[in-house]
């Protein structure tokens with residue numbers, strides 16, 4: 001889980017890479033506004049790539065939980081999160097939102113946390129729950145070959161692929 005700590009509401013001298021002229025937390029702001037403030041852009045590091053959720057904290061309290069759909073590169077090696085703001089009833093929301101941050105605050109706005117909840121099933125259908133990433137190690141191959149098998153042999157799969165996607169051109 002990514003823990004993002006945002007600052008208090010403040011104006012920016014010029015629009016930033018996400019087109020914002022203000023950023024930070026303000027009492028009473030809507031969840032859409034908070035999402036726009038918190039989603040980036042940040043120096044996230046490699047670990048961010050497989051994370052399923054982000055928690056947004058301000059003043060050591062979790063203010064929002066976001067299910068990460070993807071990370072998009074912005075400028076200078078920074079990234080912004082694209083995802084869905086969670087609502088009450090979602091286990092990650094219920095566990096963390098409006099409660100103290102699960103990790104102590106530091107100077108760094110980005111921290112990571114091994115949460116016991118919010119795990120997602122492996123994309124191959126084996127049922128294994130993963131704290132991060134779409135597949136357990138090697139299970140991307142399983143998922144791929146399940147799809148091949150649905151078409152037939154590897155030969156038949158390649159013919160089918162070329163017919164659907166256009167002939168494969170090696171670059």
Ligand SMILES: [Zn+2]
Pocket residue numbers: 122123124125126127128135136139142
């Ligand atoms: Zn699997």
